Amino acid sequence: MNSKIINITVLMIFIFISILTFNATREFPDPIDKNTINSGYYPALLAVLLMIFSIIGIFQSIYSKQSKLTINNFIAISLSILLIIIYFLF
Numbered sequence: 001m002n003s004k005i006i007n008i009t010v011l012m013i014f015i016f017i018s019i020l021t022f023n024a025t026r027e028f029p030d031p032i033d034k035n036t037i038n039s040g041y042y043p044a045l046l047a048v049l050l051m052i053f054s055i056i057g058i059f060q061s062i063y064s065k066q067s068k069l070t071i072n073n074f075i076a077i078s079l080s081i082l083l084i085i086i087y088f089l090f
Contacts, residue, residue, distance in 0.1 A: 003068065007061040014054040021047040 025040030025047065071077065 002066065004061050004064070004066055008058055011054045011057045011061070015051055018047040018051040018054065021050075 022044055025044040028038060028040035028043075030038060
C-alpha cells in the first residue's frame with residue numbers, strides 16, 4: 001500500500017480534528033477578571049499547532065519519494081485493537 005496516501009489521509013483527519021477543537025474552544029466562558037487569559041487559550045494554541053504541523057507534514061509527504069507501506073504482525077495488531085474495542089464496549 002502506498003504510504004504517501006495514508007500519510008496525507010491521516011494528516012487531513014488531524015486538520016479536521018484541529019478545526020473542530022478550535023471551534024469548541026471559542027465557546028469557553030470568558031474569565032471574570034479582565035487581566036487573565038481565556039480558559040480556551042491553551043487548547044486553541046494546541047489546535048493551531050496541530051494544524052500547522054499537519055500542513056507541514058502534508059507538504060513533506062507530497063515532496064518525499066514514494067515508499068511502500070508494510071505491516072509486520074498484522075494479525076497481532078488487529079487482535080489487540082479488537083480486544084481494546086471489546087473492553088471499552090463492555
